[in-house]
Amino acid sequence: MLYNLIYRSRINKDALSAESIDDLVEKSANANIEREISGILLHDDTHFFQILEGPKEKIEHLYKKILQDLRHTEVVLITLEPIPTRLHSELGMKFFKAGEFGRMVNSNPGFYLDEQLHAADSTYRSRTKKFITQFTNNKGSDKPSKQEYKNGRSLSSRISRSETLKIASAPNKINFAFQPVIDCIQKQTFFVEALVRGPDGQPADQYLCGMNKNELHDFDLHSTSDAIALAAQLNIHNLSINFNPRTLFESTEITNHLEKTLEKYHFVNHQLIIEITEKDIIRNYAGAFDTLAQLRSRGIRLAIDDFGAGYAGLSLLAEYQPDIIKIDRSIISNIHHSGAKQSIVNSIFTCCENMAITVCAEGVESEEDFHCLLDIGIKKFQGFLFGMPTINSYSEISFT
Numbered sequence: 044m045l046y047n048l049i050y051r052s053r054i055n056k057d058a059l060s061a062e063s064i065d066d067l068v069e070k071s072a073n074a075n076i077e078r079e080i081s082g083i084l085l086h087d088d089t090h091f092f093q094i095l096e097g098p099k100e101k102i103e104h105l106y107k108k109i110l111q112d113l114r115h116t117e118v119v120l121i122t123l124e125p126i127p128t129r130l131h132s133e134l135g136m137k138f139f140k141a142g143e144f145g146r147m148v149n150s151n152p153g154f155y156l157d158e159q160l161h162a163a164d165s166t167y168r169s170r171t172k173k174f175i176t177q178f179t180n181n182k183g184s185d186k187p188s189k190q191e192y193k194n195g196r197s198l199s200s201r202i203s204r205s206e207t208l209k210i211a212s213a214p215n216k217i218n219f220a221f222q223p224v225i226d227c228i229q230k231q232t233f234f235v236e237a238l239v240r241g242p243d244g245q246p247a248d249q250y251l252c253g254m255n256k257n258e259l260h261d262f263d264l265h266s267t268s269d270a271i272a273l274a275a276q277l278n279i280h281n282l283s284i285n286f287n288p289r290t291l292f293e294s295t296e297i298t299n300h301l302e303k304t305l306e307k308y309h310f311v312n313h314q315l316i317i318e319i320t321e322k323d324i325i326r327n328y329a330g331a332f333d334t335l336a337q338l339r340s341r342g343i344r345l346a347i348d349d350f351g352a353g354y355a356g357l358s359l360l361a362e363y364q365p366d367i368i369k370i371d372r373s374i375i376s377n378i379h380h381s382g383a384k385q386s387i388v389n390s391i392f393t394c395c396e397n398m399a400i401t402v403c404a405e406g407v408e409s410e411e412d413f414h415c416l417l418d419i420g421i422k423k424f425q426g427f428l429f430g431m432p433t434i435n436s437y438s439e440i441s442f443t
């Protein structure tokens with residue numbers, strides 16, 4: 044099957060001089076003929092943009108080499124998809140400077156397309172044209188390189204945790220792992236999430252799966268009290284907890300229970316954030332909105348967890364505007380290599396900014412992803428890069 048792969052990257056000027064680009068182009072064009080690959084390579088002073096077309100396995104094999112090539116950095120995949128036919132029937136590689144290419148496109152928009160292309164292929168053609176136009180318009184090309192960024196602005200490496208404060212056990216002996224969400228602009232902890240853990244530290248799903256409906260309900264009530272009690276002992280200022288949706292939406296006493304517990308441990312309602320997934324809100328639609336309204340009317344904040352993991356998504360935001368959304372790790376992980384993920388997070392961020400909803404990125408584990416998210420405008424982060432979850436203990440984050 045025929046595929047196309049499009050990516051953009053930043054030229055590593057230490058490893059690739061202007062003169063040696065000609066050499067790279069010549070060798071690549073010859074190698075592509077043997078690999079049955081066709082396509083174009085564009086470059087402006089700082090970036091490459093390449094379209095590769097050919098058999099899938101050959102395209103993927105070449106892309107692996109290109110990813111490791113030190114002559115460029117910040118390689119971002121824009122698309123990899125099956126195509127009906129090639130833009131160019133001629134194998135090899137056509138090379139253009141972006142400005143020159145833009146001028147040629149303006150004078151003859153289809154000059155780089157194979158004239159034999161059938162009208163049915165117009166979707167592929169127009170999509171590809173849009174990607175090319177985005178590049179030739181130089182969107183985002185004035186950003187500093189990630190290396191400059193790292194030298195000048197990296198914050199994750201300047202985060203440290205003070206000595207860990209250990210706690211023996213909570214009143215009902217339920218374990219919690221505490222993990223911070225960091226505000227990298229304010230340089231402080233935004234809130235700390237309490238994650239239920241089994242007696243041997245196992246994740247909540249494994250531990251709770253054996254419980255029936257009533258046991259789960261009791262567990263939820265006790266566990267929220269324990270999470271709040273532990274947070275008080277650990278000097279946690281803002282705490283988030285996760286709920287089994289049935290307990291949250293079907294129990295009449297939950298808001299009062301939470302308020303009383305918060306008061307007992309000298310918290311004000313605003314310090315508590317309830318995390319709930321979009322899937323759970325949708326599944327319990329009728330009861331959910333009433334309960335969420337009640338909690339909010341008392342000042343308890345709401346965060347939508349795992350946002351974008353494949354359920355209600357944006358329609359939920361239109362109907363119900365939470366205080367916070369946490370973008371699911373599946374969209375965050377490896378975002379620095381994916382143009383599609385960058386576009387999605389960019390749109391989520393812009394739309395939430397307009398609605399005054401705070402956006403957090405979950406599962407941030409690499410410097411590269413962190414910098415990419417900072418570029419988009421995200422300020423709040425959770426993930427191993429900023430702090431591992433620690434059982435029944437928490438140590439305050441400080442910025443050096």
Ligand SMILES: Cc1cc2nc3c(=O)[nH]c(=O)nc-3n(C[C@H](O)[C@H](O)[C@H](O)COP(=O)(O)O)c2cc1C
Pocket residue numbers: 052067070071072074075084091093105108109110112114115136
């Ligand atoms: C921006 C850029 C575009 C490249 N395009 C191609 C290409 O189209 N075809 C190709 O064979 N190599 C291309 N290369 C070079 C490959 O990364 C790699 O060096 C080459 O495939 C030789 O790998 P090998 O010595 O392991 O066979 C490109 C490199 C860069 C930096």
